[in-house]
Amino acid sequence: xxxxxxxxxxxxxxxxxxxxxxxxxxxxxxxxxxxxxxxxxxxxxxxxxxxxxxxxxxxxxxxxxxxxxxxxxxxxxxxxxxxxxxxxxxxxxxxxxxxxxxxxxxxxxxxxxxxxxxxxxxxxxxxxxxxxxxxxxxxxxxxxxxxxxxxxxxxxxxxxxxxxxxxxxxxxxxxxxxxxxxxxxxxxxxxxxxxxxxxxxxxxxxxxxxxxxxxxxxxxxxxxxxxxxxxxxxxxxxxxxxxxxxxxxxxxxxxxxxxxxxxxxxxxxxxxxxxxxxxxxxxxxxxxxxxxxxxxxxxxxxxxxxxxxxxxxxxxxxxxxxxxxxxxxxxxxxxxxxxxxxxxxxxxxxxxxxxxxxxxxxxxxxxxxxxxxxxxxxxxxxxxxxxxxxxxxxxxxxxxxxxxxxxxxxxxxxxxxxxxxxxxxxxxxxxxxxxxxxxxxxxxxxxxxxxxxxxxxxxxxxxxxxxxxxxxxxxxxxxxxxxxxxxxxxxxxxxxxxxxxxxxxxxxxxxxxxxxxxxx
Amino acid sequence: xxxxxxxxxxxxxxxxxxxxxxxxxxxxxxxxxxxxxxxxxxxxxxxxxxxxxxxxxxxxxxxxxxxxxxxxxxxxxxxxxxxxxxxxxxxxxxxxxxxxxxxxxxxxxxxxxxxxxxxxxxxxxxxxxxxxxxxxxxxxxxxxxxxxxxxxxxxxxxxxxxxxxxxxxxxxxxxxxxxxxxxxxxxxxxxxxxxxxxxxxxxxxxxxxxxxxxxxxxxxxxxxxxxxxxxxxxxxxxxxxxxxxxxxxxxxxxxxxxxxxxxxxxxxxxxxxxxxxxxxxxxxxxxxxxxxxxxxxxxxxxxxxxxxxxxxxxxxxxxxxxxxxxxxxxxxxxxxxxxxxxxxxxxxxxxxxxxxxxxxxxxxxxxxxxxxxxxxxxxxxxxxxxxxxxxxxxxxxxxxxxx
Numbered sequence: 001x002x003x004x005x006x007x008x009x010x011x012x013x014x015x016x017x018x019x020x021x022x023x024x025x026x027x028x029x030x031x032x033x034x035x036x037x038x039x040x041x042x043x044x045x046x047x048x049x050x051x052x053x054x055x056x057x058x059x060x061x062x063x064x065x066x067x068x069x070x071x072x073x074x075x076x077x078x079x080x081x082x083x084x085x086x087x088x089x090x091x092x093x094x095x096x097x098x099x100x101x102x103x104x105x106x107x108x109x110x111x112x113x114x115x116x117x118x119x120x121x122x123x124x125x126x127x128x129x130x131x132x133x134x135x136x137x138x139x140x141x142x143x144x145x146x147x148x149x150x151x152x153x154x155x156x157x158x159x160x161x162x163x164x165x166x167x168x169x170x171x172x173x174x175x176x177x178x179x180x181x182x183x184x185x186x187x188x189x190x191x192x193x194x195x196x197x198x199x200x201x202x203x204x205x206x207x208x209x210x211x212x213x214x215x216x217x218x219x220x221x222x223x224x225x226x227x228x229x230x231x232x233x234x235x236x237x238x239x240x241x242x243x244x245x246x247x248x249x250x251x252x253x254x255x256x257x258x259x260x261x262x263x264x265x266x267x268x269x270x271x272x273x274x275x276x277x278x279x280x281x282x283x284x285x286x287x288x289x290x291x292x293x294x295x296x297x298x299x300x301x302x303x304x305x306x307x308x309x310x311x312x313x314x315x316x317x318x319x320x321x322x323x324x325x326x327x328x329x330x331x332x333x334x335x336x337x338x339x340x341x342x343x344x345x346x347x348x349x350x351x352x353x354x355x356x357x358x359x360x361x362x363x364x365x366x367x368x369x370x371x372x373x374x375x376x377x378x379x380x381x382x383x384x385x386x387x388x389x390x391x392x393x394x395x396x397x398x399x400x401x402x403x404x405x406x407x408x409x410x411x412x413x414x415x416x417x418x419x420x421x422x423x424x425x426x427x428x429x430x431x432x433x434x435x436x437x438x439x440x441x442x443x444x445x446x447x448x449x450x451x452x453x454x455x456x457x458x459x460x461x462x463x464x465x466x467x468x469x470x471x472x473x474x475x476x477x478x479x480x481x482x483x484x485x486x487x488x489x490x491x492x493x494x495x496x497x498x499x500x501x502x503x504x505x506x507x508x509x510x511x512x513x514x515x516x517x518x519x520x
Numbered sequence: 521x522x523x524x525x526x527x528x529x530x531x532x533x534x535x536x537x538x539x540x541x542x543x544x545x546x547x548x549x550x551x552x553x554x555x556x557x558x559x560x561x562x563x564x565x566x567x568x569x570x571x572x573x574x575x576x577x578x579x580x581x582x583x584x585x586x587x588x589x590x591x592x593x594x595x596x597x598x599x600x601x602x603x604x605x606x607x608x609x610x611x612x613x614x615x616x617x618x619x620x621x622x623x624x625x626x627x628x629x630x631x632x633x634x635x636x637x638x639x640x641x642x643x644x645x646x647x648x649x650x651x652x653x654x655x656x657x658x659x660x661x662x663x664x665x666x667x668x669x670x671x672x673x674x675x676x677x678x679x680x681x682x683x684x685x686x687x688x689x690x691x692x693x694x695x696x697x698x699x700x701x702x703x704x705x706x707x708x709x710x711x712x713x714x715x716x717x718x719x720x721x722x723x724x725x726x727x728x729x730x731x732x733x734x735x736x737x738x739x740x741x742x743x744x745x746x747x748x749x750x751x752x753x754x755x756x757x758x759x760x761x762x763x764x765x766x767x768x769x770x771x772x773x774x775x776x777x778x779x780x781x782x783x784x785x786x787x788x789x790x791x792x793x794x795x796x797x798x799x800x801x802x803x804x805x806x807x808x809x810x811x812x813x814x815x816x817x818x819x820x821x822x823x824x825x826x827x828x829x830x831x832x833x834x835x836x837x838x839x840x841x842x843x844x845x846x847x848x849x850x851x852x853x854x855x856x857x858x859x860x861x862x863x864x865x866x867x868x869x870x871x872x873x874x875x876x877x878x879x880x881x882x883x884x885x886x887x888x889x890x891x892x893x894x895x896x897x898x899x900x901x902x903x904x905x906x907x908x909x910x911x912x913x914x915x916x917x918x919x920x921x922x923x
Contacts (some may be wrong), residue, residue, distance in 0.1 A: 076671060078803030082637040083526040118775025172803070226799045281528075286537060446914070448882055451798050455522065460532045469535060473773075483607040489830070490884055494800040496807055496854030499882050503914030 003248035023070045030063020040132035041117060050135035061161060070164035077172035078142040079492050081111035081461070089415065090278050096415035099255070104412030114147040140193070141200040149196075154194040155271065160184055169277070175487050179263060179280040183270040191267045198425035203230050206237050209265050211244045213304040214429035216402055221315050221393065234443035250436060257443025257503055259485025262423060268406065269423060273464065273486060276411075276419025280488065290465065293425050293482065298359070300401055301431035306370050307397050309334055313374060317382075331378050338367045351439050351507040395440035402425060426481055434481030442502040443485065444510045445478035447471060452497045458489035472497050479510045522631045524606060525637040528559060548808070549654050550653060575783045579776075582715035582767050589622075591684025596692035597709040600631055609634075612708050616640050620695050620706040621714030622681045626799045628842055631710045633802055641901055643674040645681055645697060647713075651801075654748040657822070660806075660851055661813035664831055667804045671742045715767050716921050717752040730754055732765050737789035747783065749775035754799045759791050761811055768797060776922055794864050795847075796857060804831070809860035810847030812837050822844060824845050825897045827852075832890055836870060843869040852881035858921055874906055874920045875897050877918050 018025070031279050036056035039047045072080055084430035089095040109116040118128020125131065130145050133153060137145035165182040172175035175457040190209045199205055216239055227234040252260040259375075261270045270279075283289075316327040325333075346350050352360075376382075410422025424429050438444060445468070452475070458468035464482045468489045471478045478498075490498035506512075536737040541548045542745040549571070555564040556576070556708045563571040584599020586592045595916055598608050609631075619635045623630050624646030632642045648654055650661035652670060668675050680807045681699035694705045717732035728742040732754030750772035751765070760765045775794055798807045812835060816822060821840040826833040832852035838845045844867035848860055859880045863873055873880075892908040899906055910916065 075802055081525070081527040085529055086526040164842040173884055174888065178886055287539070305681075442914075448854070449861070450773070450796070452859060453769045453798075454535045456528055456533045456535070457522065460528050473535065487884060494805070495798040496805050496882060497856070500885060501914040503918055505915050506917045 013311075020070060023067050025270040026066035026070070028063075030067070031058050033057070033063060037129060037132070041129040044117070047132075053132055053135055053169045053476045056158065060157065061299065064161040065164060068168055071176050072165070072168040072171075080169055081492070084278070084281065088149050090281075092282065092416055099415045100413060104408055105315060107403075107407040107412050110147055110151055111407060116152065117147050118425045119147050128405075143199065147367035152192055155267070158275045159187045159267075159270050161278065166274050166277055170491060173487075173491050176491065179487070180274065181501075182264045183273060187267055187270050188214075189320030203233055207267075208237060208240060210267070211249060211261075211429060212241065213264070213301070213308065213432065214268070214309070214427060215241075216397060216428075219308050219312050219315070220319065221311075224315065249433070253433050254441050257441050257485050258430065258437045259443065259483075259500070261433060262430060263486040266429075267429065268410065269420075269484060272419040272423060276463075278413050279414045279419045280463035281418070281460050282416065283420060283424070283463050285459050285462070285465050285467050287317070293465070294423045295336070297427070297431045297434075300426050301428040302366050304397065304401070304428040306366075307390065307393050309370060309374065311394055313377065314390050316455065327378060331374055334374060335371055338371050342367055354439060401428075418463055420484070423484065424464050430482070430484070437483070438479060438481040440507065442504050442507060444501060444503070445483065445489065446499045446501050447475050447477060448497045448499070449475060451495045453495055455494060456496065457492040458498060461488050461492045463488070468498070477510050521634055522636045524610060529798060530603075554721075555723065556725065558746065561745070576747070577779050577783070578741075578746065578748040578752060579750045580748075580773070582710050582751040583718045585714045586711055587713065589681050589684060590694065590832070591686060592711070594684055594686050594692045595690055596707060597684055597711065599711045599715075600627055601715065609708070609710075613640065614680055616707045618643065618704070618706040619708040620645065620704055620778045621710040621711060621712055622695075623711065624648060625712055625714060626652075628712035629668060630802050631712055632668070636671065636673065643676060643706070644668070645676050645679045645680070645695070646678050651675065651676055651677070653814055655825075657812065657835060657849065659824055659826065660835065660849060662831055663826065663833055663851055664801050664804065666830060667801055669735055671802045692785075715751065717754065717765065719752055728758075737791075738782045738787065739775055739790055740782065744906055747779045749779050755790070761795055762792060766792075769890065794861065796860075803850055805850075805854065807850040807853075808848065809855065809857060810837070810845070810864045812847035812849040823898065823901065825894050827890055827893060834894060836873065838870045842867065843871065845870055845873050855880045856882045856917065859917060862921060871904070871906075875909065876920070878909040878912045879917050
């Protein structure tokens with residue numbers, strides 16, 4: 001019998017079990033599809049025309065799907081993590097570094113050197129990869145493709161293909177099947193097709209599920225003006241955007257935790273859950289990483305809050321007439337929001353108890369400085385709140401956070417640092433939802449009495465780097481700001497210990513009980 | 521298990537980071553204790569070093585059972601208990617053509633899954649007629665046997681090990697099955713026929729030892745200031761429905777807590793409450809709450825349901841006179857321990873349990889509702905007219921548990 005076995009333990013570096021021939025062939029097919037895109041990028045005339053564009057899509061689709069079918073559909077339904085830590089691609093081996101460099105390179109050229117992808121500098125038409133996507137772009141929005149159209153198409157394709165892979169992998173678990181369909185639906189419909197159609201109909205581009213502060217340009221002058229000049233639909237989108245922030249998102253987060261967004265709707269989360277699934281175990285579970293996470297993500301949140309306040313202030317300063325809001329009323333609203341937030345956190349006991357004192361002080365101090373400087377700017381008649389040019393701050397944010405963090409590190413480093421680096425350390429939206437989830441939500445992961453055997457599967461496969469086991473073995477519910485509710489911990493648990501649940505009766509006591517404390 | 525299968529690394533299976541020990545002022549000493557001098561409270565290490573103690577907690581664990589089979593000491597024959605056992609298994613896995621596992625229990629099936637994950641063919645020799653039917657009732661045992669077989673494992677039921685045969689180099693070459701006298705060629709033999717307390721090196725000491733180290737309800741041994749917990753401890757008077765030696769994870773955890781109270785001078789006695797446990801046979805999860813013996817005993821009846829695909833089963837053992845529930849056996853279904861515990865404690869009737877079955881459901885959200893079929897089976901058997909229950913909503917559970 002032909003049997004292949006490793007020599008050494010996973011601790012060292014065993015050789016993985018080889019792929020079967022069908023899988024090898026499917027890898028070749030997918031790479032051929034990718035090769036066509038490469039040739040197009042370098043303007044090779046051999047792949048001109050829409051036939052090759054669609055051929056490339058078909059080949060990549062066929063390759064990924066056949067490979068996934070062989071990996072999962074031909075095996076019994078169940079947890080299928082065999083050999084993940086033996087594989088070079090999924091255990092930071094050579095393939096992982098190679099993929100990391102490739103993805104990082106793609107993002108760098110996308111954000112800062114789009115001319116490499118064929119973006120025209122002057123009035124000339126685009127060339128290369130961007131021109132290659134023109135036929136599809138013409139169909140969808142009757143315009144030539146841009147680098148963002150190329151990116152959006154490939155991004156959506158990745159979520160759809162790897163979404164199907166994920167559904168096959170977890171087909172025994174309906175939570176994952178439904179959740180993944182939701183991700184695929186929102187990406188294809190809301191993030192990709194709908195905005196392109198809107199543009200075809202001469203409406204502004206708008207991904208309606210992309211909420212501020214993740215959508216950091218929402219309050220930019222150009223975006224607000226574009227929406228306001230687009231009739232009722234534009235107004236609707238503007239109001240929807242504001243309602244998402246202040247009404248819809250808090251209610252949904254109260255009801256279901258931040259998972260309604262982060263692992264059911266969001267595009268960044270969607271890519272992480274599907275294309276990034278094979279890298280989820282690479283997240284750092286150490287206490288140190290958790291400390292860095294808390295400082296970093298909440299700093300980004302404060303940064304983005306101050307920046308947005310400044311941008312809106314400047315908007316009203318530059319446009320003193322014509323809107324029912326103005327600089328003065330904006331300052332009042334801002335003051336109202338800040339005072340409510342600060343007072344609630346200091347005086348409302350359940351909040352006060354669950355927030356670290358240092359965090360409270362920093363938050364309060366920061367908010368008061370923002371408020372004070374805005375007032376000074378108002379009374380001195382300066383257009384720049386905080387005496388900083390907010391549009392340059394805004395571009396710094398766009399460069400550092402919007403591009404470098406979310407794209408280059410967020411996706412480029414999937415194979416090295418796990419699939420949720422951006423969501424965990426950088427995303428201001430995740431930060432806001434996380435604070436809500438921690439303070440005022442029905443969501444928690446319940447642990448089942450004393451059944452935990454401390455095996456470590458839950459912690460290992462937590463993409464957010466939460467040490468789930470440390471709670472489970474104490475019989476304590478998991479209520480963590482960072483938890484995106486993907487449900488994989490509960491799926492990989494071999495003893496049926498974890499369940500994602502919503503309950504309104506004990507919101508402020510969700511973490512109180514340590515139920516396996518044996519002697520009361 | 522999960523290291524060998526490539527699901528996790530050694531670091532991942534350690535419950536605490538290294539800083540945990542220093543932070544909690546625990547000196548982690550890595551050494552081999554060769555002897556314990558109880559009279560003058562000294563530990564003797566194999567390095568020659570010594571350590572004095574005021575109080576001693578013995579947590580010596582178990583060792584795999586070996587029943588004197590010919591060839592049990594050959595190279596390539598070993599149980600699976602420690603990291604060293606895992607390394608041994610790993611080192612013997614290269615070019616392995618087949619592994620034979622002796623004993624059908626929870627470690628046996630895990631070992632089979634391990635080899636299977638590396639595409640190494642596995643045969644399991646099981647004494648019983650169905651897998652683990654010395655613990656599971658026959659329906660559940662046959663469902664487990666079927667599931668293991670479906671995963672491509674060569675499961676030999678009613679088969680005992682006769683002899684392990686060597687090659688010229690003192691390595692295992694094959695095993696002979698007692699019943700059929702068939703010879704199965706193999707390069708590794710896993711011994712998984714249970715475990716027993718690892719107390720041999722203390723047999724001649726002042727410590728009172730039967731199968732394990734005898735302890736009272738405070739987990740104290742016959743010697744002053746010496747406690748024993750976990751697999752190596754044997755309770756002098758276990759509580760009703762519980763064994764004197766229980767080599768399972770959570771009793772070790774509970775005993776640790778009790779011993780901690782007692783060495784700190786607080787008189788707390790050990791009572792693990794009703795029996796519960798869980799396991800996973802390949803993809804088939806198993807949970808038990810309360811008492812579900814392999815065969816019904818005096819004053820017991822049971823209601824059993826399994827789905828058509830043979831992937832889920834639920835058995836509720838109850839007292840036919842009082843109708844009080846006694847135990848729950850679950851395959852492919854997760855139940856909530858606290859709800860089951862409350863039902864068992866309050867001696868809820870079978871009818872009550874069936875009416876409120878939604879309170880116990882712990883499967884992931886959106887899981888297909890098997891309760892419709894379950895209630896139908898219950899109605900058919902007992903001529904009742906219960907309607908399929910409510911959804912497993914946490915607030916209902918909360919209200920039930922606090923009521």
